[in-house]
Amino acid sequence: SAVISQKPSRDICQRGTSLTIQCQVDSQVTMMFWYRQQPGQSLTLIATANQGSEATYESGFVIDKFPISRPNLTFSTLTVSNMSPEDSSIYLCSVARANNQPQHFGDGTRLSIL
Template structure:
């Protein structure tokens, strides 16, 4: 199984600022995803992080608001830009390994925007 770490684990931010969340995996993976989970809600896919090319965003999510980088096969970042209280949520990194159909999730980053 893949071991995923996310930084920071939680943060409290002011409206209008930006936060970059890091996701590190202990092995090379093919697919990396970013999800949002609002309090008490299900998981919503924000985008697929593509290595060496622009991320693929889901409907309702745009690059200007959620820029994503994936410089290699083990690391990705998600930035939440120009934050508002509505961005308060848990942001989860997820990966799919090269030889497994299982999608593993990181522990999440709990973001509160004041």
């Protein structure tokens, strides 16, 4: 399976600031996804990162708050903008080679907002 490097692994940020999370894969993948997971809860899909086009966002998530870039088939970033304490969570990227293929997850970014 693909090796996924997600950075940073954790951060503590001030209210109103923005943080960009990086997801790097060691091989080309068709699909990349971004999830949010509150401690002890399920994974909620934020958006699908599409290479060469705008990300596709799920209900409740908007581009202005969570801009995503996908410049090539091995890299994506998620920015959490104008952060508030409610954004404190674990953010995970996942990759899949195609439909009906396993998703493999990065180790996640644990974000705390003061």
